[in-house]
Amino acid sequence: MKAPMKDAYTLILEAIDMGVFKPGDRLVESDLAERFGVSRTPIREALQRLETQSLLARDGRSLIVASLDHNQLAELYVVRAELEGLAASLAARHATEEEVRVLRDMVDDDRSLIGDPQAMARANRRFHKQIHLASHNRFLVQQLDLVHRSMALMATTSLAAVGRDEDALREHDAIVSAIEKRDATTAGEALRAHISKAFVTRLKLDSGEVESTV
CATH class of the missing domain: 1.10.10.10 (Winged helix-like DNA-binding domain superfamily/Winged helix DNA-binding domain)
Structure with missing residues (x-):
């Protein structure tokens, strides 16, 4: 078919x-x-x-x-952090055992992509999308889809920063660990912290403070 x-x-x-x-x-x-x-x-x-x-x-x-100016970028990350954090909290409560297993497998499999920013960026989108779906809240998924469309307006991925891919995977591991334990509070906090660190990295990339691998 x-x-x-x-x-x-x-x-x-x-x-x-x-x-x-x-x-x-x-x-x-x-x-x-x-x-x-x-x-x-x-x-x-x-x-x-x-x-x-x-x-x-x-x-x-x-x-x-279109492109995003500094204020738009900051506004987008604020909204993304809150919505993603909510998705992780809901996933910890509502994800099926199979969905949690998929998240764990993603973290394990993505280790082989370290050093390839574009492949990591694609894997990162898949990982976050899986958390959105595992929240089992269709309205939240719709809003996150809109946020992630706007993320496409960034010329480069924050995962292009030297060392960011390894840090991001450790953060993904912490998020999944909290979801596995059904700890909604920790899962939400871990994902919000993950987005905050990604934003800091992006600002450093844009200012030239950190080196890009692409």
């Missing part, structure tokens, strides 16, 4: 998320239609939707991938 075809919106969003299109890049209907093999009408509708969600911005008559 063939997998369903992705719509134009999903294709463009994934390209932004994977860094194919970076902040400031100009998106042209005809180029996108040719790239993805679809007509210009769904591309146009997708671009309008992405602009409404503030993932694209106007530059004269052109649409470009």
